[in-house]
Structures are given as C-alpha cells and as structure tokens.
Amino acid sequence: MKHYNGPFFTEDGFIQAEFLIDGEEVKEFEEGGDSGEEVIVIPSFFNCHTHVGDSVVKEAPTGTIEEVVGPGGIKEKELASADEKELVSSIEDYLKRAAFSGIRNLIDFRENGLKGVKVLEEAAERIGEGITVQKMGRPSERGYDKEELRELVNRADGIGLSSYRDWDEVELEKVAEFLTKRDVPLAIHCSEAVREPIDKVLSLDVHHLVHMLESTDEDLEICAEENIPIVICPRSNMYFGKIPDIPNMLRSETTLCLGTDNAMISTPDIFREMETAYRIGKLHGEISPKNILMMTTWNPRRALMEEKKGKDNLLFIEHRGQDPAYEIVTRSSPHEILEVVEFDR
Numbered sequence: 462m463k464h465y466n467g468p469f470f471t472e473d474g475f476i477q478a479e480f481l482i483d484g485e486e487v488k489e490f491e492e493g494g495d496s497g498e499e500v501i502v503i504p505s506f507f508n509c510h511t512h513v514g515d516s517v518v519k520e521a522p523t524g525t526i527e528e529v530v531g532p533g534g535i536k537e538k539e540l541a542s543a544d545e546k547e548l549v550s551s552i553e554d555y556l557k558r559a560a561f562s563g564i565r566n567l568i569d570f571r572e573n574g575l576k577g578v579k580v581l582e583e584a585a586e587r588i589g590e591g592i593t594v595q596k597m598g599r600p601s602e603r604g605y606d607k608e609e610l611r612e613l614v615n616r617a618d619g620i621g622l623s624s625y626r627d628w629d630e631v632e633l634e635k636v637a638e639f640l641t642k643r644d645v646p647l648a649i650h651c652s653e654a655v656r657e658p659i660d661k662v663l664s665l666d667v668h669h670l671v672h673m674l675e676s677t678d679e680d681l682e683i684c685a686e687e688n689i690p691i692v693i694c695p696r697s698n699m700y701f702g703k704i705p706d707i708p709n710m711l712r713s714e715t716t717l718c719l720g721t722d723n724a725m726i727s728t729p730d731i732f733r734e735m736e737t738a739y740r741i742g743k744l745h746g747e748i749s750p751k752n753i754l755m756m757t758t759w760n761p762r763r764a765l766m767e768e769k770k771g772k773d774n775l776l777f778i779e780h781r782g783q784d785p786a787y788e789i790v791t792r793s794s795p796h797e798i799l800e801v802v803e804f805d806r
Contacts, residue, residue: 462488463800464497465777468785470504472759474751475785478502480777487775487804500799501785503754505565505774506731507761510671510692510720512536513569513584514577516551517543518725526654526701530723532603532627539725540572545580551724552584559729560591562795565774567594567729568692568720568765570621570648570671574601574609578617595766597621597648603628605635619646619668625657637665652676659683669765671720673710674703681713690716690764693756695737697722707742711752716764719756731757735790750790773806 462483469478479494480487480502518539522529530536540548559567571577578598585594598617600609613620620640625633640647646668651657653672659680662670669690673680684691693705710717719734721727727734735753742748777800778793 465500465502465800466494466497467500467502467780469502470754470758470785472763482777482800482802485800485802487802490804499780499782501778501780501789501793503776503778503789504758504762505776505801506563506757507718507765508559508564508567508721508729508731509718509757509761509765510694510722511567511569511729512572512723513552513555513567513581514540514543514548514572514724515726516555516724517548522725529701532623536723536725537572540577548580549584549587552581553587555724555729556584556588556592556594560588562730562732563776563798563801564729564731565592565801566761566766567592568597568621568648569594570597570599571617572599574599575612575616576601578613582616595619597646599623600636603632605632605639607639610636610639614640614643614645619648622647622649624650624653625662626655630661633665641666652680656680663687663689669718672698672705674698674705678709678713681710681715685714685716688716688764690718690760692718692720693738694720694722694727694734695741696727696734699737699741700726704741704744706745707738708746708748711748716760717752717756718761718765719753730795732789732794739790750784750786753790754786772803775802775804776800777802 462481464481466479468475477493479491481489522535528534571581578596581596596617597619598613648669649667651662651670651673652675656675671692673691698705721729721734739750739753776798779797781788
C-alpha cells in the first residue's frame with residue numbers, strides 16, 4: 462500500500478487530497494490531509510491529434526506544409542511505399558513511448574483506407590491495454606466511395622480528413638452526409654496553411670477541427686458559439702514556421718485541446734507539447750499554465766469523448782513544491798511519473 466498527498470487537479474482546479482494506492486488502483490481518497498509522500502495528481506493525458514503512421518519516416522522532412530504533408534507530398538509517398546511489418550513495428554514503438562509519457566488516450570488520423578486502420582489495430586493489440594486509441598479512418602482516395610466508407614465506419618471510430626481545400630466540394634459533402642446519417646464523427650484539418658471558409662467547413666457537421674492557424678477572430682467566435690473544439694499542435698506548427706496565437710484563441714472561448722501531430726516531426730511527449738504551448742503563448746501575451754494543462758486533461762474529456770462514468774486513470778508525479786500547474790507544464794517530464802493508477806470518477 463502506498464500513501465500520497467498533494468494538489469489534485471479536478472475539473473474546477475487544484476484541491477489538496479490524500480490517496481492510498483494498492484497495486485494499480487486507488488483504494489482510498491480523501492480531500493485534505495497532509496500525510497504520505499507529496500506528489501501532484503492529475504488525470505492521465507490525452508494526445509488529441511496524431512498521425513502515428515508517420516513514425517515509419519526516418520529522415521527529417523524538408524519543404525512547405527504542402528510539400529511534406531499535402532496531396533502527393535513526402536508523407537503520402539513514404540506511407541504508400543512502406544513495408545507493412547515495418548509500419549506496424551514503428552507504430553507499436555510510438556504507442557509505447559506515448560504510454561510511457563502518461564498518455565492513456567490518443568486520437569489518430571489514420572491514412573490509407575481500411576488497410577491503415579488494420580495496421581493501427583495490430584500495433585495497438587501488441588502493446589495491450591496501456592493506451593486507448595481512437596481511430597479516425599480516412600478514405601484511400603479523395604472522393605466519395607460508399608462501399609469503402611461503409612467498411613471504414615464499421616472498423617474505425619470516426620473519419621479524419623485532410624483540409625477542406627484538398628477535396629472537391631461535392632465529393633466532400635457526400636462523405637459528410639453519409640457520416641451524419643450514421644452518427645459517425647467527422648474531424649478535419651482546417652485553416653492550417655491558408656484560411657478556409659468556416660461556414661462551409663462547419664456545414665459538414667464536424668466533430669472537431671485541427672490547427673486553425675489562419676482563422677480570423679470571427680471564425681474562432683463561430684466555433685465557440687457552435688461548441689466545436691479545436692486541437693492545436695504547436696511543435697508541428699513551429700516546424701513549418703508557424704506559431705499559433707493561443708491567448709487569442711482562449712479569448713474567443715473556444716475549447717482548445719493539444720496534440721503532437723505528425724510522428725515524423727514530433728515525439729508523443731505531452732510534457733514537451735505543453736511547455737512549447739506555454740512558451741509560445743507568452744509571445745502573444747499572458748497565459749496561464751492551468752489553461753495549458755486543461756488542454757491535455759479535462760478539455761478533451763469534456764469535448765472529444767462521450768461522457769463516461771466509472772474508471773479513469775490518474776498520474777502521480779513528483780512535486781518540487783512550486784505552483785503545481787506551472788511545475789507540470791514547464792518543469793516535469795515522463796521520468797517524474799511515479800504511478801499510473803485507476804480511479805473511479
């Protein structure tokens with residue numbers, strides 16, 4: 462039996478709490494208390510946007526966003542020519558590193574149609590129950606194929622598409638209509654390299670958007686009004702010379718979440734993503750580390766998953782005595798995680 466106490470990050474902020482841990486489960490929990498080893502306790506991390514298949518790319522990609530990840534770009538060519546066994550192995554390694562970093566839920570945009578979903582399933586099965594992967598499949602071509610879509614939605618958890626401008630508008634509307642009728646979530650990259658028409662994008666009945674770097678204040682306000690979450694990926698954006706204005710996004714009251722994006726560019730380390738978000742956020746004004754921590758814990762639980770009662774996971778992290786949110790966001794790493802335990806919430 463292990464005994465911990467310290468600041469516990471709830472939906473309403475930090476409270477003092479005391480925990481008794483038996484194996485990998487919380488046996489007793491009490492607000493207050495000051496006995497036991499002092500730690501910081503937070504919900505396990507969500508990585509809200511990844512492309513895990515990119516882990517098969519070994520060389521540092523160079524070029525513009527379009528040249529690297531756009532239609533016919535470096536990523537598409539590498540994925541098309543990748544050996545399946547090597548692809549499964551590289552994804553398995555990526556997921557293990559994600560789990561080591563305290564991530565217990567991950568949302569992946571899975572390219573290459575049904576084959577891509579099956580590859581991800583095989584890699585996830587190899588690592589067991591350490592991490593839950595939400596598979597956002599993608600049609601093998603940028604066009605409406607009813608039979609392929611039917612197979613995809615029967616296997617995947619949703620559909621995750623490249624940008625609006627990559628698609629023929631009519632074909633994209635057919636895909637969206639198919640998914641809406643079946644209540645299947647659709648997510649899409651939006652306004653990453655150039656601004657895209659938010660009214661047309663949201664008319665597709667999207668579940669969430671990714672990036673929104675080139676969005677206007679009005680675009681962000683519309684997303685807030687429509688309760689459309691936005692996932693930002695600062696390290697990936699910086700790789701291509703772009704810096705999201707996170708304080709401005711927060712002022713619009715949109716729900717923000719964090720993702721590490723392309724595996725060929727960024728590791729699945731949410732600590733590094735949070736620190737980057739906080740530091741570049743300060744380039745545009747004051748920003749609270751608590752807001753950053755929310756983007757990897759409570760925001761995705763509220764906005765990107767169905768409300769589920771019962772078991773969740775908590776991270777018990779070494780505490781140096783600083784403000785807990787600031788410490789987690791700027792000073793901590795996966796090596797400070799002492800325990801990952803189940804908890805009834």
